[in-house]
Amino acid sequence: MTEQPHAALTRLIDGFGAQGYVLERDLATVLFLLTRLGKPLLIEGHAGVGKTEASHALAKVLDTELIRLQCYEGLDVNTAVYEWNYQKQLLAIKLQEGSDRDLEQKEAHVFSREFMLERPLLRSITARDKAPVLLIDEIDRADEEFEAFLLELLSAYQITIPELGTVRAEHKPHVILTSNRTRELSDALKRRCLYHWIDYPDSQVERRIVTRRMPDIEAALADQVVAFMQYLRGTKLTKIPGVAETLDWSAALQALGAQTLDEEILDATLGCILKTTEDMSQIRQEGITQLLAKAGAAN
Amino acid sequence: MSDPSIAYGPYTHAVFGFCRFLRENGMNPGTGLALEALAVARTGVLTDRRAWFHGLRALFCGNREDFDRFPGLFDAWWTGNREIEREKTTPKPKPDQWQKLRAMYLGGESDRPAEEEGSETTGASAVDYAMTIDLAKIPSHQMEEMEALAMRLARRLSLRLSRRFKQARRGGRLDMRRTIRKSIARGGDPLELCRRGKRPRRPRLVFFLDCSGSMDRYSLFFLRFIYILRQHYPRVDAFLFSTRLTRISNALARADMEEAMTAVSESASGWSGGTCIGLCLQTFIAVHGRDMLSRGTRVIILSDGLDTGEPGMLGDQLAAVKRRARSLIWLNPLTGGDAYKPEARGMREALPYLDHFLPGHNLESLCALESLLAG
Numbered sequence: 001m002t003e004q005p006h007a008a009l010t011r012l013i014d015g016f017g018a019q020g021y022v023l024e025r026d027l028a029t030v031l032f033l034l035t036r037l038g039k040p041l042l043i044e045g046h047a048g049v050g051k052t053e054a055s056h057a058l059a060k061v062l063d064t065e066l067i068r069l070q071c072y073e074g075l076d077v078n079t080a081v082y083e084w085n086y087q088k089q090l091l092a093i094k095l096q097e098g099s100d101r102d103l104e105q106k107e108a109h110v111f112s113r114e115f116m117l118e119r120p121l122l123r124s125i126t127a128r129d130k131a132p133v134l135l136i137d138e139i140d141r142a143d144e145e146f147e148a149f150l151l152e153l154l155s156a157y158q159i160t161i162p163e164l165g166t167v168r169a170e171h172k173p174h175v176i177l178t179s180n181r182t183r184e185l186s187d188a189l190k191r192r193c194l195y196h197w198i199d200y201p202d203s204q205v206e207r208r209i210v211t212r213r214m215p216d217i218e219a220a221l222a223d224q225v226v227a228f229m230q231y232l233r234g235t236k237l238t239k240i241p242g243v244a245e246t247l248d249w250s251a252a253l254q255a256l257g258a259q260t261l262d263e264e265i266l267d268a269t270l271g272c273i274l275k276t277t278e279d280m281s282q283i284r285q286e287g288i289t290q291l292l293a294k295a296g297a298a299n
Numbered sequence: 300m301s302d303p304s305i306a307y308g309p310y311t312h313a314v315f316g317f318c319r320f321l322r323e324n325g326m327n328p329g330t331g332l333a334l335e336a337l338a339v340a341r342t343g344v345l346t347d348r349r350a351w352f353h354g355l356r357a358l359f360c361g362n363r364e365d366f367d368r369f370p371g372l373f374d375a376w377w378t379g380n381r382e383i384e385r386e387k388t389t390p391k392p393k394p395d396q397w398q399k400l401r402a403m404y405l406g407g408e409s410d411r412p413a414e415e416e417g418s419e420t421t422g423a424s425a426v427d428y429a430m431t432i433d434l435a436k437i438p439s440h441q442m443e444e445m446e447a448l449a450m451r452l453a454r455r456l457s458l459r460l461s462r463r464f465k466q467a468r469r470g471g472r473l474d475m476r477r478t479i480r481k482s483i484a485r486g487g488d489p490l491e492l493c494r495r496g497k498r499p500r501r502p503r504l505v506f507f508l509d510c511s512g513s514m515d516r517y518s519l520f521f522l523r524f525i526y527i528l529r530q531h532y533p534r535v536d537a538f539l540f541s542t543r544l545t546r547i548s549n550a551l552a553r554a555d556m557e558e559a560m561t562a563v564s565e566s567a568s569g570w571s572g573g574t575c576i577g578l579c580l581q582t583f584i585a586v587h588g589r590d591m592l593s594r595g596t597r598v599i600i601l602s603d604g605l606d607t608g609e610p611g612m613l614g615d616q617l618a619a620v621k622r623r624a625r626s627l628i629w630l631n632p633l634t635g636g637d638a639y640k641p642e643a644r645g646m647r648e649a650l651p652y653l654d655h656f657l658p659g660h661n662l663e664s665l666c667a668l669e670s671l672l673a674g
Contacts, residue, residue, distance in 0.1 A: 004343055005342060005343045005344045005346075005347060005350055006347060006350075009350065014666075025349060025350075026353040026356075029344065029349075029350045029353035029354055029357075030353060030354070030357040032344075032350075033339060033344075033354050033358075034341065036342045037335070037338055037339065037342070039335070041357070042361075044363065073533055083476075084476055084479070086475035086476070086479055089479050090489070093479075093482065093483060093486070096488055097613065102342065103483065103484065103613075106483060107483050110479070110483065142552075144325040181363070181553065181554040182552045182553075182554070183529075183530050183552075183554055184362075184530070184554040185554075187361070190331070190332075190361035190362070191332075193361075194358060194561070195356075195358075195360045195361050195362070195366065196366075197358055197360075197363050197366045197367075198355055220553060226568070234567075236565070238546075238549055238566075239549075277516070296523065
């Protein structure tokens with residue numbers, strides 16, 4: 001249990017590396033504290049910088065289950081915590097019609113654990129063997145009411161179900177929340193969490209990510225791809241491409257058998273990087289040839 | 300966490316001092332966090348300076364601004380170089396971006412002479428005054444105050460708006476949970492059906508803000524209003540227009556208002572004189588009409604109607620929008636002047652297609668908008 005932090009960090013970084021995730025030291029430290037202190041971690045950052053991916057990798061490294069809750073506007077407790085299995089309940093009620101149980105017993109029967117559908121939040125605190133990783137993705141999209149509910153869960157790690165009583169976590173889950181910062185989260189929630197901001201990687205780190213994920217990629221091509229992406233992020237686009245786009249694009253280039261980046265192949269694969277028509281037409285207007293030259297020169 | 304044997308390690312003093320130091324520099328770590336910092340120390344990271352830094356940063360920061368500012372504060376405290384650094388990091392009055400943006404919008408504000416309508420007012424009439432003063436005539440020394448008031452107002456309105464939309468419900472899907480519970484008493488026959496409230500259909504609001512020279516001041520207030528509205532009510536889209544159309548919904552989707560305003564000003568760079576409302580609306584219909592115009596959409600245009608586009612175009616495009624939207628609202632700040640008659644060509648062309656034509660020159664008219672939007 002009392003592994004020295006240095007050893008623990010190295011273990012985390014290596015473990016993430018084996019999953020193809022280039023873990024930087026700052027995030028490694030924070031993840032170490034997350035597991036050690038049992039405090040939830042709020043990760044913010046632009047789209048496609050590896051927020052979600054980090055929790056997948058953490059689950060693998062800890063050799064535990066990953067439970068994911070995708071947030072959206074209107075997410076309610078029934079979808080997030082638990083729901084009764086109505087069909088099964090109806091059937092059970094029919095089946096016990098002839099039995100001599102009294103009403104209360106019948107009711108207790110249909111509202112027992114057997115008839116419950118566990119949704120992510122409940123599942124995360126009922127894990128038997130070891131603490132799972134609970135990923136609450138894009139919390140900024142959920143309503144404020146849900147945020148308040150979450151607050152309650154994250155402080156006590158227990159959920160009260162009117163028909164059943166209170167369920168308390170045997171193993172506190174490792175909680176990671178992600179946010180794209182489309183709105184400010186409540187202070188109360190932020191106070192409960194560790195915080196980490198993931199920025200776009202610099203070219204060295206991004207280069208390492210590409211090689212880690214795609215070991216067979218031509219070195220020259222990888223250099224060009226990274227230089228181009230780094231350049232694009234400095235330009236005015238409505239949707240700035242993240243690392244996810246870099247990887248998609250590299251994979252596409254590789255699949256097409258490209259050795260180096262040229263005009264033709266860039267034009268054909270532009271859709272891997274730019275995700276809106278405005279951006280596409282803007283880049284095409286600027287001229288792909290000039291763009292390639294600029295990106296090369298910028299590097 | 301409450302092991303007394305280590306709670307008073309040699310670093311305890313330093314950690315509490317650091318918290319105080321952060322507080323003096325505008326961050327807000329509670330006492331609870333100081334204790335947690337000790338817990339962080341006890342995991343062993345204290346011996347590794349980098350890890351100690353990363354750990355404390357994760358603990359004490361709650362947003363990106365603090366996150367970026369923290370390294371300076373950390374170094375200042377833990378290298379003992381406090382006095383010098385403190386001067387550097389004493390709370391900045393306010394990031395000057397906003398000031399810059401405002402200056403951009405409003406022109407050189409500092410040397411603006413106090414205007415006749417902006418004489419000092421006190422007491423209860425101050426509120427009336429603030430609600431009814433023409434936004435373009437606010438003297439510069441009251442600007443800050445008025446902005447704060449506008450924001451408070453916007454927050455209240457938008458909360459009320461989003462609540463109003465939420466409560467508009469009538470019978471909908473079956474509520475199986477309650478149905479079953481009731482059916483137990485009848486041997487499992489679901490005689491009584493319980494219904495869940497219908498998921499309210501939330502209308503989309505699309506704002507068009509005129510950013511030609513004559514309208515800047517009004518647009519500025521509306522931008523903030525829309526920004527705050529968006530925080531509580533996500534189905535809001537916004538565009539700026541002058542001679543061309545710029546979508547600013549993405550730029551507004553920032554957690555930090557100043558950041559959002561900067562992003563807006565960036566995405567709208569190259570504004571020029573003249574207003575082609577018709578042309579801009581045409582672009583809007585062609586590009587976004589399919590996904591934004593529907594029976595529930597309310598379109599709100601803030602403009603003085605001084606259109607310099609081709610005659611006839613504005614009317615045609617408004618008719619096209621009107622056909623596909625629920626309602627069309629036009630706010631015209633010029634209406635605030637009593638003598639105003641909508642005689643500009645653009646305005647006359649537009650009038651037949653509008654559901655509502657209102658003044659938009661003061662905070663009171665913002666309030667009037669509320670009932671129209673919800674209706």
